[in-house]
Amino acid sequence: MKHLKFGVVALLVLFSVKLMAQENRLTVYPDEAKTKINKEIYGQFAEHLGHGIYGGIYVGENSDIPNIDGYRTDVVNALKAMKVSVIRWPGGCFADTYHWKDGIGPKDKRPSIVNVNWGGVTEDNSFGTNEFLDFCELVGAEPYISVNVGSGTVEEASQWVEYTTSNNDSPMTRLRKKNGRQDPWLVKYWGVGNESWGCGGNMTPDYYADLFNRFSTYMWGAQYKIASGPNSNDYNWTETVMKKAMRHPNLIQGLSLHYYTIAHNWSNKGDATGFNEDDWFASMKKTLYMDELIRRHSAIMDRYDPQKRVGLIVDEWGNWFNVEPGTNPGFLFQQNTMRDAVVAGVNLNIFNEHADRVKMANIAQMINVLQAVILTKDKQMVLTPTYYVYKMYSVHQDARLVPMNLKSASYTYKGDSIPAISSSASVKDGVLSITLCNLDPEKAESLECDIPGVNYKEASGKIVDGQSMESYNDFGKKPEVTMKDFAVAKPKNGKLNITLPAHSVVLVQLK
Structure with missing residues (x-):
């Protein structure tokens, strides 16, 4: 009897183990497999913020940091190895204060500007349109330019498209050639404003939708125009913009979505290091919310665009923590741990699964800002855990889901x-x-x-x-x-x- 009991218990244990193994x-x-996973889902975001551009990408030709025409050699090589697909620039909130003509021509004649959004620092505009587009060519990435809708004009946006993409004889193409670039660049992606519900103008969705149609009408030569989309779960914004923009479907090719993983709340975002399992679990749970956001915004888009012609562009996402102690609070510098690596992997898996609607995503941000893939400090460079996830996941680029x-x-x-x-x-x-x-x-x-x-x-x-x-x-x-x-x-x-x-x-x- 004793042996029988032991045998039954052993079988139950084995059965339980088997169930666990199959869980x-x-x-x-x-x-x-049919749906293509766009390589642009593996995109980056580079804003004029902290040391994201200056010191991160660009150090100037006379720097003692090894560089290629002013671009950090170590960063260039790392981005190539990671197979960076697309880079969004110049912002972010910075985009709606940026006037592109300040950043072209001889560098010693470019006016300096104050970055009112991020730290109030003065920059010399030595990194502008030519530098950004040349950099994209150097690392093999598609450029994605966000135009100034908040404080800019339709004419300014139209001329920017013409300056970069036109091959006709015109004032803007002659200006480009005068600045040393004979042939136009290949610039497919254009963002029409950024966070127009907030730092991009505090607009209502109705007002912005009308403004988008106006800007988009005159941006001749722009192939893929992306409307400023909702903040997280603002489904009314998506509804309004899609309804108005789709009256003229040739004007809109993409709608952006911004969602950051904030472990706790905006007033105390938690620390990037020295955290506990409470912080870890909160980050994971809030990261998974991205799936619900995409499904619900996509359902709205489906009503106006059942053919899924308009892409959902998740052009700002990632972990946002408190800045590192002793750093400028306006520079948004944070460390990057295994928590960030897992958050990156989860988000990229979600984007892949929604590849029928999600056509681009841009982590915030590429270097030295928020959930960066690269950190730099003088001559030193660090590849973060998030970098290695991007390098690993590059196998999905342009593959079939x-x-x-x-x-x-x-x-x-x-x-x-x-x-x-x-x-x-x-x-x-x-x-x-x-x-x-x-x-x-x-x-x-x-x-x-x-x-x-x-x-x-x-x-x-x-x-x-x-x-x-x-x-x-x-x-x-x-x-x-x-x-x-x-x-x-x-x-x-x-x-x-x-x-x-x-x-x-x-x-x-x-x-």
Whole structure:
């Protein structure tokens, strides 16, 4: 009898273990992949803010920091290796105070300006339109220019498009050639204002929609015009702008969306380092809210644009924490940990899953500001955990989205629960790429992956992780977080078993 009891208990234990092992289950359907994941989803944002431009991208030709025509050599090489796809510039709030003609021509004759939005610093306009567009060519990125609607004019916007894109003989093309550029640049993307509900003019949606139509009408030569969209969950803004803009559907090709992950609240955003699991869980839960925002705004857009011709452009997103102690509060400099890496991976997975509507996304911001991929300090450069996630996820650029069904265990903390795993998948050139995030900071998760209909014979992997959820890379220290090889067993009978370490981001590739 004793042996029988032991046997029953053992069977129950084994059955329970088996159930636990099967709790996370992912089924992917590579044969059904159709929707393209635009490479522009992997975009960056570079505003005239803090050391994002000066010291981050640009140091000038006479700097003792190694440079290529004034652009930091280390930054140029890092962005190329990351396969940066598109860069948004000059803002942000800065865009609606920026007059582009101040930043062209001989540098010693350009007027200086005061950056009233960010720190009240004076800058000399040595980095302007020519410098930005040449930089994009240098690193292989598409440029995305935000025009000044808040304090600018229709004529100013129209002339900017003409200066950069026209090949006709005109005053603006002659001005461009006088400034040393004979052929026009390839500038496809144009933002018509920024946060027009806030720092871009504090407008009502009705007023802005009319203004957008006016500006867009006269921006001849601009291929892809992006309307200033809602702040987070302002669904009325989306409704109003889509309704008015779609009366003239040739005028609008994109609608922006801004949403930042604020762990707590705007008055106390929490610290980028030295945080606890309360802060971690809050960041993860609020990051997942991005999926709801995209679904609900997309549903509104679908009513006016059922063919999904107008792209949802998430051109500001990412973690926003308190600035680092001792730094200028107007420069928004923050460190970057494994928490940022997981937040980046989760957001990118969400954007991939909505690739039928999301056509571009730009993390805020590229260098030295908010959730940056790169930090610089004099001659030193640091690649952040977020950088390595972007480098890892570059496999998805212009690949086809693979439909999937994910059953995830819960990550439960203090009575609240969120999914423990986030994922997306794509296929390109016969290679299936699956990206996975473990949102649990303490517990590994085992995942069984089913791949019906396709017989993959080889498997490889990469991982971004650190010793703890607080791991980060700093100047003058050995990096704590990088991208490393990750051992993956070959798939057997169409199944693959993966164990995701706590607080990790993983890429699995099959062919």
